[in-house]
Amino acid sequence: MARKRKGRAVNGIVLLNKGLEISSNHALQQVKRMFNAAKAGHTGALDPLATGMLPICLGEATKFSQFLLDTDKTYQVTAKLGVRTTTSDAAGEIVETHPVKVTEAQLVAACEQFKGPIKQVPSMFSALKHQGKPLYFYARQGIDIPREARDITIFSLTIDRFEGDEVDMTVHSSKGTYIRSLVDDLGQLLGCGAFVSKLHRTQVTDYPMEKMLTMEELQSLRDEIDSDSADLLDDPTFSHMDQLLMPMDSAVKTLKNVEIDPIAEGFFRNGNPVNFIGSTEYPENTLIRVYSQDSGLFLGVGFIDSDGKIAPKRTVVYG
Numbered sequence: 001m002a003r004k005r006k007g008r009a010v011n012g013i014v015l016l017n018k019g020l021e022i023s024s025n026h027a028l029q030q031v032k033r034m035f036n037a038a039k040a041g042h043t044g045a046l047d048p049l050a051t052g053m054l055p056i057c058l059g060e061a062t063k064f065s066q067f068l069l070d071t072d073k074t075y076q077v078t079a080k081l082g083v084r085t086t087t088s089d090a091a092g093e094i095v096e097t098h099p100v101k102v103t104e105a106q107l108v109a110a111c112e113q114f115k116g117p118i119k120q121v122p123s124m125f126s127a128l129k130h131q132g133k134p135l136y137f138y139a140r141q142g143i144d145i146p147r148e149a150r151d152i153t154i155f156s157l158t159i160d161r162f163e164g165d166e167v168d169m170t171v172h173s174s175k176g177t178y179i180r181s182l183v184d185d186l187g188q189l190l191g192c193g194a195f196v197s198k199l200h201r202t203q204v205t206d207y208p209m210e211k212m213l214t215m216e217e218l219q220s221l222r223d224e225i226d227s228d229s230a231d232l233l234d235d236p237t238f239s240h241m242d243q244l245l246m247p248m249d250s251a252v253k254t255l256k257n258v259e260i261d262p263i264a265e266g267f268f269r270n271g272n273p274v275n276f277i278g279s280t281e282y283p284e285n286t287l288i289r290v291y292s293q294d295s296g297l298f299l300g301v302g303f304i305d306s307d308g309k310i311a312p313k314r315t316v317v318y319g
Contacts, residue, residue, distance in 0.1 A: 007037050012246060013245060014245060015053060015054075015207055021049070022215075025042070027054060031218065038059065042057070050200070051201070052212075063314040063316070067301075073201060077170075077183065078166060079194045081102060082098055087195075088180035100192050101192070113189065114182060118152060120185070121181065122147050183196045207246065255289045256286070257290070260293055275309055282304045284305065287302070289301060290310060297318070
C-alpha cells in the first residue's frame, strides 16, 4: 500500500529573497514547512554568502524547475580588488595579495572583454558533479579536477561604483555563469586579483523583484495562520499565503502556447500525443505550453513529435 504523502498539494512558485549564511537547501526546507507543502524544489542554488532571488517550486511546479535553471539571471556584485582567495569569495583563504593600481579606464576596458559569448572554467568550489560528487567535495580535500571551459554569455556588465579597491557591478548573464569565477578572471586580467565580497541576485528570468519575500515575512504570515487556527480550533487556512505564489506556468512562459479540446485533453493527460490546430506552424521537438480549451487550466509542457502532434513531456496532476 502506498504511503500517504504528508503536507498539502499546493502548486506554485515562491520568490524567496534568500538571506545571508543560509544554504539554498535549508531555505527550501523552511519554505516547504511554512506552506506545509507536500513537495518542494529550488531552481538553482545560491551560495550561503549570496543573497537574493531564489525561486522555490511547490507541488506540481517542481516538474518545471529545470526550465528556470536554464534561464538568464541578474546579479549585483561587489568585487574586492588586490586579493585572491581559494574560493573566489570572502569565505576562502587568501592565496595572493597585490597592490591595486587600477584606473577606471583600465577597469572599463577589462570589463568590456567579458561581454558577449565567452568561455568560462567553472570554479573548483562549484556544485558541478564529477563521478557523482560535487567539485567542492574534492576542493575541500585539496584535489584539483580538470574542468573544461563552458560557453556562457554575459549580456551586460555595468560598473556602478569604483572606489579604491572596491567595484560594484551589475551582471546580466546566461545560465551556467559563475559570478565568483567571473570576478576572479577579472582580477587576473587586471593583474591584482579580486574576490566577491558581496553577491545579490536581483532577477531570475523576468520575475519581478517586488514579488520577492524574505524568510521573516513568510514566517510572520505563517505565525498569523497558526494563531488564527488556534483561536478557531480549526485546520490552518493557507489561502492568504497561497495568493503570494507565482503560477507554475510562469516557469515556462517563454514557450509558445496552445489550447486543446476536451477529448484531446483526456488523451494528453494520460500520456498520449494529440492533434491540435496550427500544428504545421512548429518544427519537430519544439516545446509548447498546453492549456485546456474548456477550463483554461495549464496541463503541462509537450513537444512536437515526428507526426506533428503534441506529445506530453511534463504533465500537471491536479488534486
